[in-house]
Amino acid sequence: MTWRRTRRRLGRLLLALLLVVIFLYATLPFIWAIATSLRTGAALFDPSPFAALPTLDNYRSALGGRTFLRSIANSVAVAGSVVLLSLLIGLTAGYALGRTSFRGRRLLLATILAVSMFPQVAVLSGMFELIRVLGLYDNLLALTLSYMIFTLPFTVWVLATFMRNLPIELEEAAMVDGATTMVVLTRIFLPLLAPALVTTGLISFIAAWNEFLFALTFTLTDEKRTVPVAIALMTGSSAFELPWGQIMAASVIVTVPLVALVLVFQRRIAAGLVAGAVKG
């Protein structure tokens, strides 16, 4: 009995230790980023943890930059609209692909997946031509639209797999009562799908939030820049100097809201994503 208790205690101790290691593994680089963001000048090149007195200068210059706050607002608008649009399209398509059977369903699913198999840089020029034909150059809508190319396949796949596993009885009962497909989708499935929607939405949000290449190419003026581009446009006092402290400060500023978002939604996320995939 004592042996058992010792073993259990030992087990818990090991687990606690493991969790501490995991925590450090995930956060140490970020903590180092925060430490770096509080340094300027030569202290940036000093690897000791207490190189210099911390200063908020980097945060001041990042936020005081010409249009950094504007860029954050742009990023929120773009990422938000990407999430809404891809969830909307993903929901309806997910229903069709997950709940009905028709010839070519597999092929369609495979084609959708194939869209995310091209390297982004190869898609860039064609997308740029498209944006210009549509008259969306230097317009945030260009970003919303072009980001569909990488958020849609993922969203559709996950939502389709998810919907496949909702019990058929729900749907049948409603249909017998004369409910339309739309009603089934919005009244019955939507609430059940909430966790999956939150998870895929968050993944799309982060993808859109962090995207750089399209954002750089499809916008021109500072008023239309998103956060990653704004960070890439940060410069030191001379051409070769990298404003490292300022870049780190800006990165911390834009990462914290994401972490907060994760904290807020994590119950949903944990319950969500692959619930559907688990069975199939």
Add this chain to the structure above:
Amino acid sequence: MTGPGAGSPLARAKRRAALPFLLPLIVTLLLVAGWPLLRTVWLSLTDARLEAGLAPHFVGIANYTYLLSDPEWWSAVRNTVVFAVTSVALETVLGVLIALALNEKMRGRGILRAAMLIPWAIPTVVAAQMWNWMLHDQYGVVNQALLALGVVQDPVAFTADPDLALWTVIAVDVWKATPFMVLLSLAALQLLPDEIYEAAEIDGLGPVGRFFRITLPLIRPALMVAVTFRSLDALRVFDLMYILTGNSAAAASMSVYARQHLVDFQDVGYGSAAATALFLMIAALTSLLVIAGRIQAAPEEDDR
């Protein structure tokens, strides 16, 4: 087949509904992906360049034969495959392990889970630069720590040493993308009912046996979805290598190769061929993965 037989009125009604429901997706994908992708495939058969006033000529598969004869391309293929296989394997194992640990009922679990997601939330470009700084051989904090702990006698040039560069990139990717696997594994784990474990306890299975006999088979389909999407990203890896090691041949991936020709060298035709070849390879590997996953999973699945 899901639900009742294909001929039932419900199935027919739903099939009628399917098209309008698919329409937004098909229209959007045709709009945003149709032209850019077809254009890339078409240009891969031409000698297009970025200069003005040069009309592209059709050259057949010349770009592809040149590609196959380029040792640098093959080195990029090797790097990409080594990178993708190693990093996805490590991320999967680590992700499941961490998810198991985080699944235990513990105080502060919520904070831990949020912390675990930080690497994934930082923009890749910034994360890569950050690691570059931390791994620097002279003023990097990693070498400083290793020296202080006596692990190494001399600083290690992680990103510069041709023998280490690729492994360094893999290590950073593992840091960056493991959270994605943790998230998915955790979700799968949480859906397992407790009764399964109670039954196992009675059968006298140890923790290891319990994992391999009960947990893993149940979460494997979920893992397959995660592994598929991770593999798609890993095979297209670009930012990490580009920032950590520049164009150094020791670690260049197929995407780095494609970009170099497409953008730096202005060889739109040839670069498009490199991109299309990467697409074909990913398509082949993904089909393999899907087939393998399906065959293994078949006993537990109905025909879907």
Add this chain to the structure above:
Amino acid sequence: MTAMTSNTPMRLAGVALCAGLWSILTTLPALAVTLAVSCSAVAVEFRLCTEAARQWAEQTGNEVRMISTPASASERLALYQQLLAAQSAAIDVLQIDVVWPGILGSHLVDLSPAMDGATRQAHFPTTIDNNTIDGRLVAMPWFTNVGLLYYRRDLLERYGRPVPDSWASLAETARVVMEGERSSGRRLWGYVFQARAYEGLTVNALEWVGSFGGGTIIDRAGRVTINNPAAIEAIDGAASWMRRITPPGVLNYAEEETRGVFQTGRAVFMRNWPYAWPLVNGPDSPVRGLVGVALLPRGREDGSAAILGGEGLAVSRYSRHPQEAASLVRYLVSRAEQKRRAIEGGFNPTIRDLYDDPEVLATNPLLRTLRRSFEEAAVRPAAQSGSRYNQVSARFWSAVHAVLSAQMRAGAALVRLERDLARIGFARR
């Protein structure tokens, strides 16, 4: 002025209307136009460029809009290529790197009609040559740059060594100082430079090769010359520094990593651009006041290690207002403007007689040293490689990278390079 900084369309329209009315009233033929100008986004550069462009706008009754572009040169080039290949009129005037004229030339306006002979002759001839592609002057030189040798004055004094003027004496001095310092337990390296697989390695390696008289890969007639004994000697010489006086990590150093090592007192010598000078002497720099700067060492008496960097200004062929854009370029590269930029921003002029201007010399003591460098400097083979420059350069830097990482000897690497260059259309003769 304040009205011009506002971006509301109404204001813009108003300003344009006023300017337009004004130009009609003064019977000028053209209406006021708005030019989009992309100069560097770097703080001082951006300010100087904006001020000058606005001044030009005021004098000519036109309007300018500043476009900021990424700080990283390769990203900026990729963006320009994308815009120009799509024939976009989004940018009228572009600031381009010294090696881009060949790459972007087909998309740029020939500026020779807009620049009279006297204007052109005022500049260093190499800089004008470099911007002339197939007889078309596709850009005007704006400022120039050259690599320098930074050294630790205190350490050289402690060991009684002169500032090295040859690579051999640099290696020897580095060895002596390193041994001395390491015996007292300090971690110190001899020489750091830029050896990451990128454009910077091409510059560094051409400096070594040039200093032995080994040419610049492809000569003006378009012949590949790189496989020669002087080049082999120079590159093998550099490889012999590795791990002896140069840390192995240098294979992944660009400018900032190099500065980080030198500025924290971990190296005796550093090759870098002039930008590092104020930074290593900054108030928080550990080596403040201990640093000297000199021309890069030579391999042979008659060799020159100077390879020009710097930037120029070009006009897009797809600009709707090429006349006005050319006029703006003429204004920005003018003697008066280059003088102002030299004094206020420390930019090295491309106009020769500014190096005799006492006001300019007074602000920047390095200029006297630099002038000699600029006079004899070579340029990278950008003009003769045309749109293939990046490819030539990438082949070259990867060959050198392979030699430095001890995978090959220079002889074999250059034979292979020659073959690779032939494959992309550059022959030995």
